[in-house]
Amino acid sequence: MPAVSPEDDINLSNLNWLYLDMNSYFASVEQQDDVRLRNRPMIVVPVKSDYTSAIAASYEAKALGIKTGTSVKEARALCPAIQIREARPDRYVQVHNRILEEVDRTLPIEKVCSIDEVACRLTMGQRHEAAARALGYRIQQNIMANIGECLRSSIGIAPSRMLAKTAADIVKPLGLTVLRQDDLPGKLLDLKLNDLPGVGASMNLRLNKAGVFTVAELYALPAPRLRQIWGGIGGDNFWYSLHGIDPAEVDTIRGSISHSHVLASDLRPIEAARGVARRLVAKCGSRLRRMGYKCGGLHLSIRADRGDGRAQAEAHFDVTADSFRMIEVMDGLWRHCAAKLNSPRVKKVSITCTRVIPADLPPDLFGWTPEVAEDARHMRVLKALDGLNQRYGKDAVTIGPRTKVHGFVGAKVAFNRIPENAEFWE
Structure with a gap:
């Protein structure tokens, strides 16, 4: 049999992707920032409450059977000394951006897949297995050396992006797994x-x-x-x-913008919860204006504090990014949902802006343009409000009474959506 050339090796292995998955990311950031948490079981929760669940767990906690989704009560039963930290989405985004810079120094990032996952496309000589492994190890070590020793990651290298993501999950923490095409x-x-x-x-x-x-x-x-x-x-x-x-x-084309919030105990009475809903709508409006969109619908969903009670309602209207108009619509939806829920306390509020379109949508072939429901005076006030809040801090100026609400209302990190820095000021 003739010897296999380097070019043949590339064809056989077909290693096109390197996928980085940060290990227990939120928990690792907390351990990096607070030395008292290192080498100790700890969890990250969305709000300070005994009735919530972990959104991240350190590997020391995972060894005790505590994982994402474990309730605070169950975590304390499994480990009375468990350390609990409230999530800091702005910090996770800040570290995320540093990780992107560090990875990009070694290998250009093709796609940011989530707050803790990125995919890099391999080219030419990088597709040799030895070269790809070397790149993976270098990225892992550089992140720990230059950003934080607790920020471990796993690497997957494979022919397709999906297989590279799969490979990154096979060995954790600090694993590196290769899936070759010929294997x-x-x-x-x-x-x-x-x-x-x-x-x-x-x-x-x-x-x-x-x-x-x-x-x-x-x-x-x-x-x-x-x-x-x-x-x-x-x-x-x-x-x-x-x-x-x-x-x-x-x-894909954006079709909606949404924000939700699990309420702390003192915000669960129905009228206090309405204040949170109004705040979420105001945030949606600010985000629409910043991104250059308008919406033509609003969907409200509220969940009762006890049991499975839930109520929802939706309204359509002429497209707008006018927060005053949107809050007015939400108030009507709230009255409907509150009566239907038949509960004095609300656990969760969710707001979705639907029928989202670009603010500068041109006329179609027949000259049609969407009807816009905006008051010019409102929009001037809102532009000034947005500028003041971006400059002096979120809620420096509010629409109506200031709601006592969790500091990161609406600016949460979802699986496939990373908040922009501006969101923490809206």
Whole structure:
């Protein structure tokens, strides 16, 4: 057999992606910033309450069975000495931006996938396994050396971005896993179905109903069968990704903007909760104006403090970014939901701006433009209000009485959305 050249090795391994996943990110940032938390079981919670759950857990806590989703009461039962810290989204975004700068010094970032995950595309000589591994180790070490020793990460290297993300999950913390094209399915066979990105609880159940219980069975299915199971092109895309081929990227258009808030105990009485809803609407309006959008609908959802009680309502109106108009609409929705909820206390409030369109949307071919419901005087006041809050701090000027509300209302880190710095001032 002839010797394999470096070019042949690239074709065989087809290592196109390096995927970085920060380990227990929120908890690691807290341990980095507070030496008293290092090497100790600790969790991060969204609000100071005994009735909430962990959104992150340190590896010392995970070793005791405490993980994301564990309630505070359960965590204390498992570990009476558990340390609890309230989330600091602005700090996590700040460290996130430093991590991006550090990674980019070694390898250009192709896509920021979440607050704690980035994907980098490998090119030419970087696709040799030895070279890709060296890049991964360098990134891991540089983050710990230049940002913080507690900020460990795992690296996945693979042909498709989805497989690279999968590989990054295989060994934690501080792991580096390579999935070569010529070795597939290889290490994938050791995984469970729900270890694969895109296979959540409902899809796992759907696969089981189709007679698929293992990754080996899933890998052996043809693309048309996955399309049937997924119910659309998502199945084709998953098949290609699983077999090391990146499906075509599809640009998505923003359709909504939303904010929600789990209320502290003193904000749960119905009238106090309404103040939080008004604050969330004001934040949505500020965000619409900053991003250059208007909305034509508002959806309100409130959840009762006890049981499964929930009420929701939606209204459509001429498009606007006028917070005064939006708060007026929300007040009407609130009266409807409060009567329907039939509870004196509210646990969670969620606001969604729907029918979102660019503020400068041009006329269509027939000359149609959306009807706009904005008062010019309102918009001048709101522009001044936005400027003052960005300069002097959030809620320096408010619409109506200032609501005693959690400092990061609305500016939370979601799985696939990282707040912009401006959001912490809105």
